[in-house]
Amino acid sequence: MELQPGREAVVRVAVATLWTSPEAVRPVDRPALTTGADIPAWVSGLNTDQQVGECVLSQLLLGERVLVSEVRPDGWARVVAVEQPAAKLDPRGYPGWLPADQLTTVDPATRTDHPLVVDATVTGLHAEPSGPVVLPGVVVGTRLAPAGPARDGWRPVHVPGRAAPLWLLDNHLTPAPAASPAAEQALAVAQRLLDVVYIWGGLSAHGIDCSGLVHLAWRRFGVLLPRDADDQAVATTPLTLGAERPGDLYFFARPGRKIHHIGIVTATPGDDGERRMLHACYRRRRVIEEPLPADRTATLVGAHRV
Structure with a gap:
């Protein structure tokens, strides 16, 4: 069946990139636009300026649902990513554009009330046990x-x-959890992404941004936080500064501006006032864990709990 506006579809590649518009893509983005969506090749081809190009909105994972709004003759589909809340943009989810051949119609066989969740940081799907990888990344x-x-x-x-x-190692999977995780569990997932490259709009272990790191860490446990940092602040519970614990969240904003950055608390605040966090750092272009430097402390506007 072909994609139909007004109907749901699902992602058929390991990681699909959501774009602001088909016209916004750059020549360097070609690996991410192919039928196979080679995200590692795309990321490795970006220079530090291209890593933060605002043509990328977000990314979607294999099997993620979208609502199709439009299908263009040139092979692009306008969609709403319904599993990535973005209330200020669309109450249904995050809107953007995908190559249509990275989507497929919904097959009831791929839906289940008891899914399995990939727990390996990166893995591949094989044609048969111990056979060739047919869907990497x-x-x-x-x-x-x-x-x-x-x-x-x-x-x-x-x-x-x-x-x-397709087949993958059984120890790379885990049953979908029935209850919300402890904050330390989500932090442990995020810690596995240390040193992953910073990509504006990234939402995978191949490349990620600050709010993507938070979204993905809790998504591993079935908690669908909003996609963007300012929406994540609205969706979480404020704490009194000083009451935060590992796995809570720090939010940052400049005076009179909306929240622009988020990090995950990695240590109880010290007696000397030192705070530490894990975050996808725009400046360093990596996921890092560090004490808050003075300029971060100056823009810290709150700690929240999921």
């Missing part, structure tokens, strides 16, 4: 429908857009 937080019991340490899963199940 699948990242933590991806949800897949089981296609049968594990066999010799491998698990078959349904994959959108593919008739036959």
